[in-house]
Amino acid sequence: MADAHNIKDEVKKYYKVFAALMVLTVVTVWIAGFEVGVTVAVTLALIVATMKASLVASFFMHLIAEKKAIYVLLGFTVFFFIAMIFLSIVAKYDMPQKAEYLVGKPVEDSHGAHHDGHHHKDEKHSSDKEAHH
């Protein structure tokens, strides 16, 4: 662990990381205003967020000089986290063909008619659910 004179160097690093984080926060809000497609916007936002997270994890949480036990633990964590996100995205393509979207608030469709997001033909809706089971 860091000793007395090392600590002064560590403290200097903390201030530098803080400055970098402030800059990246400004960047986060700035790039949110870009007129780009959803995929690009999400990718950019996640890249900047990951950069900030890496700085906090590496320096504030001292991960940059941690023991192997922690790295192994985090390796497992990252693997399972990515697997979970991946499965959620893949699950979209597992949706039944006529899945209804519950929006909650009344939605006006293209013909100007109001409906509450549920399919009107309730018998067909419930029989679709049974067929899927």
Add this chain to the structure above:
Amino acid sequence: MDMIPYTIKEHEDTGLYSAKFGVWLFLASEVMLFGALFSAYIFMRIGAAPGAWPLGADVLNVPMGATNTVILIGSSVTVVLAWAALKANDFSKFKQMLGITLLCSLLFMVIKSIEYYSKFSHGIAPSTNTYYAIYFTMTGLHALHVIGGLIVLGYFWGPGAKMWKTQPDRFTNRIEVAGLYWHFVDLVWIFLFPVLYLL
């Protein structure tokens, strides 16, 4: 003196004092907890009818969210500076830095309350639609984590600080471990803010 082993001395197998390994194990479980909510967000958003999902910037207060981001990052710096102060044997600096950390987290909760109140007073609740369901769930769970951190760090600032006189190394380790938890709370917000407020 040390009834619990490895509070200061590193364990032979991990090379760490037990609380540090323990808190990282806990943080790993927290990654899965918030990760599950993030994947729920992804699932619901990509499954929403086209145009049904609102743009975060249209329904949430971006300046407030950005301010909260700055506040939380600031509190992350001060909590690590508090630990560094203990390492350098500067107890009054520790008290100062931890005090600022506590103030920052209180300020975060105040701003969050203002945001929530403005939603509730317009009749918007988690039951309003799936966007608000996930917004309130994620920020609510995160806020509960902030409150938990407030309680623990508050204890270490107040009555818990007595341990500095009797077992300074063990107390320093406690601050390090609580700080690790606090950094994680900050990390979650670093992802929550762009995902909910800007996308």
